[in-house]
Amino acid sequence: MPHLSTRFYSRPPNANRFHLNLRPSTSVLRLPNRKLIPAMSFSSSSASKMNTRQVKNPGTTDPRKLSHVLKYHDQTKHSFTKYARGPHGLDWANQPNPFRRYISAPLLPLMHLPSRTDHRTQTPSSLSNYNHDNAPLYSSLFTSLPPPQPLTVSSISQLFYDSLALSAWKTTGYSTWSLRVNPSSGNLHPTEAYIIAPAIASLCDSPFVAHYAPKEHALELRAKIPSRFDLFNNFFPKNSFLVGFSSIFWREAWKYGERAFRYCNHDVGHAIAAVAMAAAELGWDVKILEGMGYKELKKLMGLDIFPEFVIPSKPIKGKIPEIEFEHPDCVLVVFPSGATGFDVNYEKLRLLMEEFSALDWKGKPNLLSKEHFCWDIIYSTAEVVKKPLTIRNAFSVDPFSSSGVCSESSYKGFTVREVVRKRRSAVDMDGVTAIDRETFYQIMLHCLPSGSRSREKQKRQLALPYRVLSWDAEVHAALFIHRVKGLPKGLYFLVRNEDHLGELKKAVRSGFVWEKPEGCPRDLPLYELARGDCQQLAKGLSCHQDIAGDGCFSLGMVAHFEPMLSNKNVWMYPRLFWETGVLGQVLYLEAHAVGISATGIGCFFDDPVHEVLGLTGSKFQSLYHFTVGGPVVDRRIMSLPAYPGPNIDA
Structure with missing residues (x-):
C-alpha cells in the first residue's frame, strides 16, 4: 500500500487546507473551484486534544x-x-531484510502448486493432485465451504501457498523485489508466521512448531513437541492445528517512524484474512484463540528464549540488534468446518505453555539490518497493550453465515487461487x-x-x-x-x-x-x-x-x-x-x-x-x-515467477 513511497517528507510539502x-x-x-485552496476552514479538532482528564x-x-x-x-x-514523526530520509544501507530465517533450523520443503494459467509448465515436484475442475470459485466461498480436506503435507502446502507465500518477483533496471500473497505497508512485511501442528506424514513424525519461510516456501523446524504434551487431542478436534503471527516493528519503523505500530497491525489483519480465505478453500474454518495472553503466545512460538528488548526512554540510533525481536500478536485455530468437540481450558493450556520453554528450540534469527533507529513510543505502546491470559474467554464457533448476493455475474469466474495469487496493490x-x-x-x-x-x-x-x-x-x-x-x-x-x-x-x-x-x-x-x-x-x-x-x-x-x-x-x-x-x-x-x-x-x-x-x-x-x-500498469516493470525466484533478499 502506498504511503508516500516515492516521496518521504518529515513535513508536508505545503499547508493547504480544504473548505467544506x-x-x-x-x-x-x-x-469551491473543485481544487485544493488555502483556507483556514479546519480548526484543530477536539480529537487532537485528548488527555487523561478527558477519559470518562x-x-x-x-x-x-x-x-x-x-x-x-x-x-x-x-x-x-x-x-x-519519522525519518527525514530513507537509510537504504540499512533497509531491513524482508525475510527472517532461523539459522541452523532444519528446513522442511513444502510442495508447489499450479494455477490455471501456469499448470502446463509445472514440474513433477508440483502438487499433482490439484484439480482445476474441482477448484472452488472465489465467489462460492461466501455462500458455503467445500468438504474439509485431510491434514496432509499437500493441504498444508496449499494453505501457505495461497496465503503467505511469494506471488511474483518484479524487476526493472537494477532493482528486483518480491511480492507476496498477503499485502504489506510499503512491501516491508513485518508479519512472521508459525505453524504448531500434530505429526504430519512426509513432513514431521511428531507434533512440531515451525516458522514459515516464504522465499523458500518451506517450514523451518523450531522444535518437536513430545507426545506427553498431547496438545491437540486435549484441546482441539481431530485434524486441527494452529497458525501464529508475530510482528517485527523495526521493519516498518525503518520507513514510517512512529506510525509504524499502526501499519504492523494492519498487516496482521491482512495476514489473518489471507489465512482464513486459503483455509476456506480447503474446507477449513479459522478462529482466533482469543483467551491466550502475550506470555503464552511468546512461549508457544518459541520467542521467549531470546533476549528481552529494553525500551529506551527516548529515540536512539545505532547498532541495536535486539530491536529486531518478534512481538507475538495472536494464534489462530484452523479446523475442519463443522467440527465440534472444542474444550479449550485456558488455565490448562497456560500450564502446558509453561513447559514449552524447556523444548529443544532450534535456530538463531538472522540479522535484518546493520544499524537501527528506535522510536521508543512504538515499543512502550506495544508494552501497554499486551493482552494477559483471559481464562473466562469461552471458545465458541458460530454456524457459518453466507454473504448476500445481488450480482453474481459481476465476478469473472476466477478460482480462489487465481484471485489471491494475482492480487496486487x-x-x-x-x-x-x-x-x-x-x-x-x-x-x-x-x-x-x-x-x-x-x-x-x-x-x-x-x-x-x-x-x-x-x-x-x-x-x-x-x-x-x-x-x-x-x-x-x-x-x-x-x-x-x-x-x-x-x-x-x-x-x-x-x-x-x-x-x-x-x-x-x-x-x-x-x-x-x-x-x-x-x-x-x-x-x-x-x-x-x-x-x-x-x-x-x-x-x-x-x-x-x-x-x-x-x-x-x-x-x-x-x-x-x-x-x-x-x-x-x-x-x-x-x-x-x-x-x-x-x-x-x-x-x-x-x-x-x-x-x-x-x-x-x-x-x-x-x-x-x-x-x-482501474489500475495503471507500469510496462517498464517485468514480472518473474515466484518460484524459483532470484537468489536475493530484497
Missing part, C-alpha cells in the same frame, strides 16, 4: 494505560501542518474506469460481518472471513463515490454494526441525509450522506495522493474507538487495526475478482477526515483508507 461547504437543503458536498468511564481499563494509548494515537496522526489508478452500481453493491455485501441474515442486524462476525475474529464488528466505512454508474457522486456510509447507527447519526454532521441509495439491497445498511464531486477532497485527505480520487471509490475505515478501549480494554487497540486489515483484504480480493484493483492507504490526515464527517472527540476514529478502481 455543506448545504443541507440540497444535500450537496461542495468544494474507564470501566475495566487502567486509566493510565488508556491515556497512553490515546496519546500514542494522537501523537502519530498526520495533519496539514506536519506528519507524524495498484500504484496508480487510471481515473477513467467505472463500475456498475450492482457490482458496487455486491462488493459492499461481502464487506458485511454478519452475512445475509434475515431480519437480523449487522453486528456479529459470522461471515467469511470476519468469523475468524472473536468480537462484534467495530469498524465502519465512510465512502467517497467517484465512478459508480447509477450512483450519484458523493459521500456515503456503510454501517457494519447497526447497534452504532443511532450513535453515528448523533456524532456526524447534522446536515447529512442518511438515505438508502436507489437500488440498494434491503439488507445492505448503506446510506447516502451528501452529494458532490469528492475527488479532490479524497485525494487531499489521503496525503495528497492522486490514487485516492482516481479510482471508482475510496473509503476511510471509521472505528468505534475510545468506548471500545474503555469498556473492553486497551488490548483492543491493535485488534481494531486487525479488523481494518481483514476488511481491507476483502476489498483487495473483491476488486480483483470483478476485474479491477485496489490499494490500502495508511497515509491520511486523521483529524481533517473527522472534520469532514463532523466527528469530534475520540468516540470514532479513522484508522485505515482504501481505494478501488
